[in-house]
Amino acid sequence: MAAVLEVLVWWIALTGIWLVLISTVDPLEVLVGAVAALAAALLARAGRRAVAAQ
Amino acid sequence: MSTSDGWLAAALVPLLALGPVLWRIAHGPAKDRLVGQNLVSLLAGLALLLAAQGFGRPSYTDVALVVSVLGPTGTLIYARFLDVLPDSRLVKWTALIGVPATVLPLCVATGPGRAMAKLLLVGALLIAGSVVTSARGGDGGTTA
Numbered sequence: 001m002a003a004v005l006e007v008l009v010w011w012i013a014l015t016g017i018w019l020v021l022i023s024t025v026d027p028l029e030v031l032v033g034a035v036a037a038l039a040a041a042l043l044a045r046a047g048r049r050a051v052a053a054q
Numbered sequence: 055m056s057t058s059d060g061w062l063a064a065a066l067v068p069l070l071a072l073g074p075v076l077w078r079i080a081h082g083p084a085k086d087r088l089v090g091q092n093l094v095s096l097l098a099g100l101a102l103l104l105a106a107q108g109f110g111r112p113s114y115t116d117v118a119l120v121v122s123v124l125g126p127t128g129t130l131i132y133a134r135f136l137d138v139l140p141d142s143r144l145v146k147w148t149a150l151i152g153v154p155a156t157v158l159p160l161c162v163a164t165g166p167g168r169a170m171a172k173l174l175l176v177g178a179l180l181i182a183g184s185v186v187t188s189a190r191g192g193d194g195g196t197t198a
Contacts, residue, residue, distance in 0.1 A: 020171045021119070 003045065010041035061108035061163075068097040068104070068152070088132055089142045092187050095125025096149055099180050100156045103173070107160055112169065119176050126183030133187070142188040149184030153177050 011034075018033035019025060055063075072094060079090035099121045106114035133139035157177035164170045 017175065020168050020175060025168075 006045050007038075007041045010044045011037050014040050014044075057163075058108045058110065061104050064156075065101050065104035065108055068100040068156075072097050072101075084136050085138060085140045088129065088136060088138070089140055089145060089188075091132065092125070092129040092142065092145050092184065093148065095121050095128065096145065096152070096180060096184050099125065099176070100152055103156055103160060103176065107163060115169075115172060115176065119172070119179070122176050122179040122183060126187045129187045139187065145184050145188035149181050149188075153180050153184075 014037035015034050018037055019030070022029050022033070075090050075093050075097065079087050079094070082090065099118045102114050102118035102121065106112055106118070130139070154177070157173055160173050161170050164173060
């Protein structure tokens, strides 16, 4: 549950940043951003766990 | 003097401040060079934000965004090599005073919208990066 929540918070934040930084908002951009943000959110959690394990 | 001239005149402040900092980087001890490197990326970010408004070229904001991410990262990498991350009140207070003094007037000029959110994001990154790389450790600082 905590894992899902962590990824979800990252995903929302990163998708928001994507939407702010792109020049024009259209459905394809939103789709690409949402997918990229999900991958980045999973990486962020993996990165935090790797650092915490040290 | 038109409004864009005003923004460009404001951009000269961080730009001219780069002079003594770059001199210090060229001649100072390793610790000072690291602080200087940190300060250069902060000043460059502020100059780019003001230049974006002054020249009417929003794409300069993207360069400021890149600098705000890569600047502190570079400082941390060099801190790793030099085995020290010096405390610097100069960097910290330049960020805490200079960034709001730059970003808030720019936000007023830009008006509400995505461009303003972007400015606030760049400002937050500049402040966060500078605080993380300048206010760590007590006496003399420690490595990251």
